[in-house]
Amino acid sequence: MKRGDTLGGIAAKHRVTLNQILEWNPQIKNPDVIFPGQQIRVAAPEMYGDYEPFPGSDFFQSSVSSPIIEAMGYRLIEENCSAYSGGPDSQWSEADRRSYSKWQHKLGYRGEDADGDPGPQSWEKLHVPAVYR
Known part of the structure; x- marks a missing residue:
């Protein structure tokens, strides 16, 4: 992630919901607190095989x-x-x-x-x- 990113914006960019991102990233305890350079999953593996x-x-x-x-x-x-x-x-x-x-x-x-x-x-x-x- 880079400065200015939000989980909601990342979700919209990847056409998933914020709830899906939170489900795929249980390490995120507070969706309002993310950091530049932090890495997250943006897709369920069964959806995209990635x-x-x-x-x-x-x-x-x-x-x-x-x-x-x-x-x-x-x-x-x-x-x-x-x-x-x-x-x-x-x-x-x-x-x-x-x-x-x-x-x-x-x-x-x-x-x-x-x-x-x-x-x-x-x-x-x-x-x-x-x-x-």
Whole structure:
């Protein structure tokens, strides 16, 4: 988002409702408080099939903070693969790794293939929705 954007304006631009944006972005607690540079989802994945491409193995490190990680966390929760004590956030953490390992087990991976480090095949199957940039 940039200075002057509002959630209502973004909703109108993308032909969705403000309520849909709030539903797709549970991290937004107050729709009147948004920030330049903040990233949000503007479409439900089942509506447009717009998913995040695999960001690469080096992306998943504790030094990385990205709304893609938070979107992944919410997808893991939707898939009943949560190891979060609260909820996901944008910082890669051990809870993300444990949750992703549960996803890998759900897909039938075992051993080193279920270590919690995302790979391209399991990522593609998770369907992490694209975030607004």
